Amino acid sequence: MSAAARAVRPVSIASFAQSQNVRKDDERNEVEGLMPVIAEVFGNIGITKDDVDFICSGSTDYLIGGPFSFVMALDAVGVWPPRSESHVEMDGAWALYEAWVLLQEGEIDAALVYSFGRSSLGDLSEILTLQLDPYYEAPMWPDIVSLSALQARALIDSGKATEADFAAVASRSRRDALSNPKSQVANDIAPEVLLQDDYVVAPLRRHTLPPITDGAAAVVLAAGDKATAWSDRPVWITGFDHRIETHSLGARDLTTSPSTAKAAEVAGVAAGKVDVAEIHAPFAHQELILAEALGLDDSVAINPSGGALAANPLMSAGLIRIGEAAERIRSGAADRAVAHATSGPCLQQNLVCVLEGGA
Amino acid sequence: MADETTDQGPVTTLATPIRLDFDFTPGVAQSKFLRGLERGEFHGQRCSVCGKVYVPSRGSCPTDGVPTTEDVLLGNAGTVTTYCVVNVPFAGQSIEIPYICAQILLDGANLSFMGLLQEIPTDQIRMGMRVEAVWVDESDLTPSLASVRYFRPNGEPDADYDTYKEYL
Amino acid sequence: MADSEVLHAEHRLEYPYSRSTGPVIGAFLTALRDGRFVGATGSDGRVIVPPTEYDPITSDDVGELVEVGPGGVVESWAWVSHPLRKHPLQSPFAWALITLDGANTAMLHAVDAPGPDALATGTRVTARFRPEAERIGAMADVEAFVVEGGAS
Amino acid sequence: MAERCAVIGVGQTHHKAKRDDVSIAGLVREAAKMALADADLTWSDIDAVVIGKAPDMFEGNMMPEIYLAPALGAVGKPMFRVHTAGSVGGSTALVAAHLVSSGIHKRVLTVAYEKQSDSDAMWALSVPQPFAAPLLAGAGGYFAPHIRAYMRRSGAPDYIGRMVAVKDRKNAMRNPYAHLHLADIDMKMVEDSMMLWDPLRYLEACPSSDGAAAMVLAAEDAVSGNYPPAWVHGMAMRSEPTMFAGRDQINPQAGRDCSADVYRQAGVTNPREQFDCAEVYVPFSWYEPMWLENLGFCDLGDGWKLTESGATAFDGDIPWNASGGVLSSNPIGASGMLRFLEVAMQVRGQAGEHQVDGAKLALGQAYGGGSQFFSMWVVGSAKP
Known part of the structure; x- marks a missing residue:
């Protein structure tokens, strides 16, 4: 396998945050549910959205029953000025994989990954x-x-x-x-x-x-100097x-x-x-x-x-x-x-x- | 393969109706906006970082990614920033064509939204036209944009292009 | 704002999808309408049921269609004592993976059995088709499988 | 540190309003098998598969990588699904290309598709949700006001849109895979077509198509195939918020930033001079002059002049959408990948009747949503 022979660039899970997992988040929409999680994942290590070079998210339209739910969710980050950003209609673990792939190239050093979904809305x-x-x-x-x-x-x-x-x-x-x-x-x-x-x-x-659970999660990935600067134990x-x-x-x-x-x-x-x-x-x-x-x-x-x-x-x-x-x-x-x-x-x-x- | 038993021809399509039911909530911030409509008022929210007023707010400032928390009561008047005339029938349409869809920037707001424009012939609409909301009867007000029947010209002189060109 | 101010509404997502089947799925559904089963020959000679245009492992194009079933063997099963509103049977039944006679892969369908004690992995079952006039060329043309020689 | 990446195989379906002769799997396999054959490879040569499409509600098939894995040779391999709205075909290709340029895989198959005739595009793009604004304008009604704003801002005469509509449909006559083949297209025919969303006429809007596109991407030491490779010289994605105060929807910052990034990587300082052709996402005719400006092919306000001069025509100095573009074929999820694929065909010299003579360096662009999502790549016949 080529992957085994390849030199892997070290990438660190620099920060992690998740919402309280609940049976039904009855009040908040996707943006409102995500914002505290994004704030926490940055706040944990004292950085802001301006410190990440890439953003990738995971979600599915079928949980809310409408197209493009990820589009609105992006407003929880505030992608201004414009950012390099992508989305997978998959679990956030695969969004993290996409970000990890980009970090392997050495052009960028940090990425935000997040995912969200309210499983309670439909059946x-x-x-x-x-x-x-x-x-x-x-x-x-x-x-x-x-x-x-x-x-x-x-x-x-x-x-x-x-x-x-x-x-x-x-x-x-x-x-x-x-x-x-x-x-x-x-x-x-x-x-x-x-x-x-x-x-x-x-x-x-x-x-x-x-259980049926509403929740969201976020990770900051870091490589190079940022990985060691943002954590005592990467x-x-x-x-x-x-x-x-x-x-x-x-x-x-x-x-x-x-x-x-x-x-x-x-x-x-x-x-x-x-x-x-x-x-x-x-x-x-x-x-x-x-x-x-x-x-x-x-x-x-x-x-x-x-x-x-x-x-x-x-x-x-x-x-x-x-x-x-x-x-x-x-x-x-x-x-x-x-x-x-x-x-x-x-x-x-x-x-x-x-x-x-x-x- | 040989098909000797039917004169209906081979099956080429399959009907698979899909129906799913959801309990939808627009969230805290949009509910405030919608409850305002129920009272015949436009409520926006101001971002504490950039100071911009969003109507409706979906809960966050799209550029700063922080919650919009300050409630702002807006007036009834605004400016048409741009528009199109709808000539095409489509599913779900409830208005007789042709009609005008305009981007309307309420006074005091920093984002336009699309609204129906009436009480003016389609060939007299202009960018910059000043308009006002016409609400449904008080007894018919609901927490929905359907509470706004439409917008119409309010008779004020057109706004200068420079005052709204940032919102195109 | 009080929590009760947050709005809720029922939202129905509904569409009558109409799918073109292509030649292989179309052949299987046509056979169902005729009250029989066909499978497709995969790249290693295994017979795939229900057939797709491709071998489920190698992705190569499948070969000729062959007749299979209507009897078969239960490979695994799950007993549904409280059917959901969209399930094919509204009285207690089993979902089962069934390898039809002549097939090398199992297909998912419902088994109408009097109770969980009537079923086991390895039980032989056979298809109970709907009456010819009700068949439209869909999985539902098989009302359910039943235990071979069983009471139902 | 990044490895070189090349396009070594391309495939696409015949795009039609309704591909009622195939299943969803049959549709994507048609494009994928053609790409494999072009690369002279089989399913087993592929290391990973990346698919993309617009909302799952088009087909009512949730997270379709799950159903399509065995249809696309992915069993036992990594499989990935991208969804970034209308730019998705482009961003899907970029995710696949990064799997190669990162050194993780040698050969990656990427496929984008839409079988929107299983449902209805207008419905799937704007599923009515509670409390949302009543459906006022329909799909084109979102873009028509911005077109009007562009005309006002640039002073463009109203026939520019019609010129683009004619040019792209004439180009499509050279492309056997295009959905629309309007042999008699001319300015009058466009002008006589129904006014849908004033100022947008029927023939100035894209069709609704079923279709798929596929590419095989390979590392330098895994190049194969029937044509020379198209080397990736640059790739970038940019997003900005959907709605915000002061947003410029005619000349979005995200598009400007995205092109600046991709030009920097490819060493492009004068796009009009250095590119031999471009495939740009133009679903409504007026988006050609708008994107000419946004992509820096001319000064701000001059896009329509470039179109009017014939520079972007098939025999112009910088042909745009020689394939016929989105105005001639629009399988939404695949439309962006078709732009990326068509420029690869051009620099590989395999575009047949719509081949731009001697094309060596070309830009592919896709955008989505309300012009807030962009993806772009630059491909060339020479190694970067």
Whole structure:
């Protein structure tokens, strides 16, 4: 792979901010929700919008039900004088990837990345079906919970996991979320108790599902002198890749995540000990598939933030994984971390980012 | 492949109707503007950094990226900065063509918005024309731009080009 | 301003999309209207159902169309005890990935079964088509799959 | 530090009001397979895929990279989706080019498309939302007042727009892929066409098209294909806020800054002299003189004089939109990429009947939204 041989320019996660994750942000529009997050991500390191050379955002029009929602959101930054700016109709983790690519060229040294979305406005079980094949699948309106349940069933059938394993993931995630002030769902309930939940779509019980979350997040990336000037302990991106699989669920092995494994290989996850992993697994069983694909063993602290089971703001949940992983390193709790983001039904597309603490 | 069972011809199109329902909110700042319309008033907001007045404000100053917080009550009169005459029918249109769509800069505001211009033949409209809002009856006022029936000339002399050329 | 001053409204996003199918999807939908299934041969000879213009892995153009089904095997399934308003069945049912006889990939559809105990991975099912007069050339021409030899 | 990047393959569909012979996947594959063939490559030679299009509501297919990954040879690879409004076709190409110039990938396929006949462009661009202003003017009604303001500011005579409308449609007669082929087009035909948004007539506005565009971009050590590569000499994007006090919508600062950046990278100090041709996003005829000024091909206020002189015609000294441009084909999400692709064709010498003789250096420009988003690149036959 050319990427492995290439000299990677060190880029640091210089700052991270996220909104309070809530079930419904009932008052504010996208701009009003984003402004405090943008102000915080700059304020953390004492810079302004004039200190970044590039801006990239991630969002989707279908959450608000109208075209060009990213256009209005840009007013939360104030791009005057005009800025080099781009947008992906993807999770903010991919917006961060685009900014990282530009920083690799060495022409610019800092970028703002942000993402936003109110998942509460519409019915996600209907909206997300529009991601599916528009001829064969979307017209039947198969909801995301049902599709994830097909994956969970395949995992159980394969003998790799049980419903008790799913409950253990959910229990641990929401218990860990008790120490995350930004989380939406945090509690301490034993797996045995969770297993008394009803099925939503069997074999998925209530606790295996992510919450519906409104939220936004932002990151400042820095390279060169700015990376060291803006942080006493820069958090370096040392490996970064993303991969996609075929769309047809019936042509995939749903119990594995080859795209995650490939991205992990290119990003060099196995090149050192992983202390922390922030995995974007909206459904509890998906963490098990992803942990295996990432090659993580029991020594790795998975989702100390609580992960997507504690807060799942669509279009930001992946970017937040990168930010949360970076914060573990910045605080000194970890030296090397893996962050992951996903998109599409049943983990179709996956992104892997390796972070390491520096002097 | 051979198709011996039908005389309908092969399937070439697929109808896939899509309907999604949302709970929409315009946000805090735009709600203030819309509540103002409900009272027959134009409310703008001033940016604390650059001092410009936006009507409506969507919550932020687009150039400074900070919240607009100071409420500004504007008057009823303004200037046509530019316009076009709509001659084309399109879906959702509710006015008989031809009619005039004008960019209107309210006095005291720093941004124009598009409004319907009536009570003037389409060939007599001019850039710089002074206009005023005509509101619906008080009982029909709603938190929506539909509360403004239209704008019409207010009889004042045209504004000098220099006074509005910055807003083109 | 009091919080209650913030406005809300229902917003409906609605459009009657009309999609041209192209030759391969069109052939599959035409076959459905005729009460049968076809698949397409992929680059390694695997039969893809439902067929796309391209192999789902290699992206190469697919080859000839071949008849498959109407019976098949459940590869995975999920039991919906409370159907959503747009689901194809309004009484409890299963979503399933079904590999039709003669196919090498599974397709998504609904299975009408009396209860979750009637289904397992590996269960054989068969298509229950709508009456010919109601078929229009769409996935919904198959009302649902049912367990082979089952009561429904 | 940046690696050299070249266009080594191009492909586009026949653009039509309704491509009712293909699915969405079939449409994008038509362009992508043509680009691969031009580069003499197959799907497996490609390292990554970058797609772009305008709002997902055109097709009612949310985040379409998910559905299209296997249609575009992306299985097991990185796949990316860009959306920057009308400039998206251009910015999609730029995101793809950066994957090469950053040294991350050797060969990247980039595709932009719109299959807007699945729905209706007017609907999808202005989905009515609660509390929004009543739909007063329709799509062209947004731009017509700015055209009037340009005429006032520059003193341009009213026939300039008609000249552009005729010129671009005549050019389209040389382009077999163009949507509109109006053999009898002349000034009178434009003048007789319906006045839609006074001062804008029907034939001064772009059509609504289904279509796709694709390019293969490669690093210097991965160049292949049937024609010489088109080397990327400069690329830039700029955005400014949609609405703000004192915004100049006729000559937007973002467009000026974007061109200044791309000219600096390409060593261009006199665009009219140094470029052999340009493909510029002109969806309404009057945007040619406006963008001539914004892009520095002439002094402020003189754009219409350049158009009137015939300089931008196919046989002029700086042909603009030899392909027929957006006025002749407008698959919205792909329209920007078509500008970028057409200039690559010109400097590779593969533009056929609309080839500008000896084209060596050319500018591609795309803009979007209410003229607040810009993307541009400069390509040349010589290595940068």
